Amino acid sequence: MTPPRGSGDGSGDRYDALVAVADEVLVGLDFDGTLSPIVEDPSRAVIHPDGPRVLRDLAACVRAVVVITGRPARQVVELGGLDAVADSLAAGSRLVVMGQYGNEHWDSGSREFRSPEPPPGLQAFRDELPALLAAQDAEGAFVEEKGLAVAVHTRRLPDAAAAYARLEAALGEAVERHGLGLEPGRMVLEVRAPGMHKGLAVHAALEEHRAGAVLFAGDDLGDLEAFEAVRGLRDQGLPTLLVCSGSEEQEALAALSDVVVDGPAGVLGLLARFVEDVRSAQEG
Numbered sequence: 671m672t673p674p675r676g677s678g679d680g681s682g683d684r685y686d687a688l689v690a691v692a693d694e695v696l697v698g699l700d701f702d703g704t705l706s707p708i709v710e711d712p713s714r715a716v717i718h719p720d721g722p723r724v725l726r727d728l729a730a731c732v733r734a735v736v737v738i739t740g741r742p743a744r745q746v747v748e749l750g751g752l753d754a755v756a757d758s759l760a761a762g763s764r765l766v767v768m769g770q771y772g773n774e775h776w777d778s779g780s781r782e783f784r785s786p787e788p789p790p791g792l793q794a795f796r797d798e799l800p801a802l803l804a805a806q807d808a809e810g811a812f813v814e815e816k817g818l819a820v821a822v823h824t825r826r827l828p829d830a831a832a833a834y835a836r837l838e839a840a841l842g843e844a845v846e847r848h849g850l851g852l853e854p855g856r857m858v859l860e861v862r863a864p865g866m867h868k869g870l871a872v873h874a875a876l877e878e879h880r881a882g883a884v885l886f887a888g889d890d891l892g893d894l895e896a897f898e899a900v901r902g903l904r905d906q907g908l909p910t911l912l913v914c915s916g917s918e919e920q921e922a923l924a925a926l927s928d929v930v931v932d933g934p935a936g937v938l939g940l941l942a943r944f945v946e947d948v949r950s951a952q953e954g
């Protein structure tokens with residue numbers, strides 16, 4: 671099989687190794703910037719048009735497809751049209767969402783949402799936030815309420831990068847005072863409970879689905895721990911493939927990746943091709 675476009679040293683072999691053990695593969699996918707194109711308004715970040723079909727076909731040939739996202743699980747099910755995808759799944763397919771960096775859970779079988787209580791300290795931080803934004807000349811920042819977290823977006827401010835830099839320092843100090851964690855992302859600073867991250871979510875998913883191989887795709891800093899976890903699994907001998915959904919805005923994952931593709935369209939193109947290659951291998 672031809673290695674995927676943009677592949678670096680050894681990535682063609684890694685891709686082929688995953689095709690060969692497809693029914694053991696856990697596919698972990700970030701949502702924003704990986705399955706849905708980045709837009710200014712987070713409530714409008716719907717899945718790429720090819721997403722539902724590719725997720726359905728992929729789920730039919732791997733152990734499980736797990737969307738591992740910073741978003742609330744309920745929001746990703748809505749923005750991804752995942753209830754409809756779940757309705758269309760072949761018997762035995764598994765589609766899962768691990769929301770809020772692995773703190774929340776939804777799956778295509780039960781369709782139930784599980785979520786813990788918000789972290790202590792979050793309400794006190796919320797109360798302080800308007801004054802913090804005003805002190806940094808960032809009153810216009812969009813504040814996204816996530817239940818277990820609060821995300822401060824600078825994308826729509828006149829000088830988004832400068833506002834981001836000012837807020838990163840100020841929010842960092844407040845977050846520490848309230849015993850919370852700061853998650854930096856693409857023009858977003860998220861305040862949430864410390865402890866959980868996507869690397870732990872990858873390990874939990876691997877165990878839950880008894881998977882023996884991993885493909886993970888992401889685009890942003892919140893995916894770093896997942897990339898590191900997958901590289902650790904590779905060192906232990908598991909077949910793995912790391913896919914970066916490339917953008918000019920965030921390049922941190924490219925050096926850790928086996929394949930860099932062009933945004934969500936590129937990720938879904940690679941996954942569709944993976945499905946085709948698995949089907950060909952099974953037929954022939």
Ligand SMILES: O=P(O)(O)OC[C@H]1O[C@H](O[C@H]2O[C@H](CO)[C@@H](O)[C@H](O)[C@H]2O)[C@H](O)[C@@H](O)[C@@H]1O
Binds near residue numbers: 857860
């Ligand atoms: O883990 P993810 O699925 O990548 O979620 C991380 C954050 O994504 C969202 O923000 C990003 O997407 C927005 C819509 O395209 C964009 O406007 C924003 O600039 C991006 O950072 C989401 O709104 C956050 O809650 C997530 O934490």
